[in-house]
Amino acid sequence: MAIITEEEEESKTLVTPEINSKSESAAMKNPQHKPESQNPFPFWFHFTLVVSLATILSVSLSLFSSHNDPRSWFLSLPPALRQHYSDGRTIKVQVNPDESPIEVFVAESGSIYSVNVIIVHGLGLSSYAFRGMIQSLGSKGIHGVAIDLPGNGFSDKSMVVVGGDRDIGFVARVKEVYGLIQEKGVFWAFDQMIETGDLPYEEIIKLQNSKRRSLKAIEIGSEETARVLGQVIDTLGLAPVHLVLHDSALGLASNWVSENSPSIRSISLIDSSISPALPLWVLNVPVIREVLLGFWFGFKQLVSFRCSKEMTLSQIEAHRILLKGRNGREAVVGSWRKLNHSFDIAQWGNSDAISVIPMQVIWSREGSKEWSDEGQRIAKALPKAKFVTHSGTRWPQESKSGELADKIADFVSQLPRSIRRVAEEPVPEKVKKVLEEAKAGGDHHHHHDQGHAHAGYTDAYGLGEGWTT
Numbered sequence: 001m002a003i004i005t006e007e008e009e010e011s012k013t014l015v016t017p018e019i020n021s022k023s024e025s026a027a028m029k030n031p032q033h034k035p036e037s038q039n040p041f042p043f044w045f046h047f048t049l050v051v052s053l054a055t056i057l058s059v060s061l062s063l064f065s066s067h068n069d070p071r072s073w074f075l076s077l078p079p080a081l082r083q084h085y086s087d088g089r090t091i092k093v094q095v096n097p098d099e100s101p102i103e104v105f106v107a108e109s110g111s112i113y114s115v116n117v118i119i120v121h122g123l124g125l126s127s128y129a130f131r132g133m134i135q136s137l138g139s140k141g142i143h144g145v146a147i148d149l150p151g152n153g154f155s156d157k158s159m160v161v162v163g164g165d166r167d168i169g170f171v172a173r174v175k176e177v178y179g180l181i182q183e184k185g186v187f188w189a190f191d192q193m194i195e196t197g198d199l200p201y202e203e204i205i206k207l208q209n210s211k212r213r214s215l216k217a218i219e220i221g222s223e224e225t226a227r228v229l230g231q232v233i234d235t236l237g238l239a240p241v242h243l244v245l246h247d248s249a250l251g252l253a254s255n256w257v258s259e260n261s262p263s264i265r266s267i268s269l270i271d272s273s274i275s276p277a278l279p280l281w282v283l284n285v286p287v288i289r290e291v292l293l294g295f296w297f298g299f300k301q302l303v304s305f306r307c308s309k310e311m312t313l314s315q316i317e318a319h320r321i322l323l324k325g326r327n328g329r330e331a332v333v334g335s336w337r338k339l340n341h342s343f344d345i346a347q348w349g350n351s352d353a354i355s356v357i358p359m360q361v362i363w364s365r366e367g368s369k370e371w372s373d374e375g376q377r378i379a380k381a382l383p384k385a386k387f388v389t390h391s392g393t394r395w396p397q398e399s400k401s402g403e404l405a406d407k408i409a410d411f412v413s414q415l416p417r418s419i420r421r422v423a424e425e426p427v428p429e430k431v432k433k434v435l436e437e438a439k440a441g442g443d444h445h446h447h448h449d450q451g452h453a454h455a456g457y458t459d460a461y462g463l464g465e466g467w468t469t
Helices: 002-029 041-068 072-073 081-086 127-139 170-184 185-196 201-209 220-235 251-260 280-284 288-294 298-304 313-337 346-350 369-381 400-411 429-440 446-454
Strands: 089-093 101-111 115-120 142-147 157-163 213-215 241-246 263-271 359-364 385-389
Touching: 081 089, 081 101, 081 313, 089 115, 089 220, 089 400, 101 127, 101 201, 101 220, 115 127, 115 251, 115 400, 127 220, 127 313, 127 400, 142 220, 157 298, 157 313, 201 263, 213 313, 220 251, 241 251, 241 400, 251 263, 251 346, 263 400, 280 313, 288 298, 288 313, 346 369, 359 369, 359 400, 369 385, 385 400
Parallel strands: 115 142, 115 241, 241 263, 263 359, 359 385
Antiparallel strands: 089 101, 101 142, 157 213
């Protein structure tokens, strides 16, 4: 058996070179021989893979977008946040002339006929942090108002943009490709791929730019904040108002204060600085931002490191939800970029428009040494301001709301009563005639009712012009 096996191996060895030589000679005789056509399987495999991935991404995006849907997002909120929203209201404001109006959330407490105090939060916070303070002010006979600046809290954080050729990310590109394939069919995409050898992205851009609807984060700077504050105060009839600026709200509202000093009765600065207490630059770093905003323990460490170490877990979780939801992170980070980091508080505070406004600085005495030194610097920059301290940290936690409200109420009560000037408007001649006849006729009762009706506001005819207390 061993001999037969060796003969078979030898025969195989002899046959192989013969076959190879025949193949080589055939190839030499026919040098123009073309290889067989390429197997279509790899193309269809990659095409199917691309469409499948696009489908998966589309489904994932639809699931993710449901969290940004206002209704779904609101229903997922903790009861405390839903209650805070139910206690407030929204006001339409025009941030930019060429854009649609947006909604700004306002929380109030106390009689609207008393002294008005409006609180403006710093970036990363919202009116939710000051709900205890406005309630405490209301119990003291002061009308407390806290607003959510656009991009924060319950105010609009993004707007729908139609059309345009703005750059979009890879995921958005894939989503548009998939949407166009659904609209025009798979064979349209296949024909385009045969002609170009690639996905027809240029064609997609041309078709989609004209009808693209995308969300744009609302970013506010000093100009946008000035428009918002002016419209909110006018809508609520708060002027002249006692203004409370917390944290980075000083840099955002400083221009409006300088241009509208007659409408401001006093200013209280609570731990105000150009740089927000919350390090917003961290929320612009990929992966890290997802960890910090995606998990309560990550955000808790961030808040404890720079803002407050005494906030409860439920309070921290509420701030995380408000900051993360409905594109809030993009809006807040964009607003942080627009801050004027070269703002000179000494130059601002000693200007002619600001120096005549009563001012107090409320500063934390429980912060770091660096923060205490910053408070001393602010006190020297504003020598005319009253300087007091509070027992909270840079983010005034709810446990200190009553203490902060007491300091604001004490400061406001020491000032003369507010004098409100209602905008002067021309009174129609017919109305003038009626008033003159009533005055000449000695109709005291009618005159008294009319004076009462127009105290503090104007009616459709522009009546009510004058001074009221």
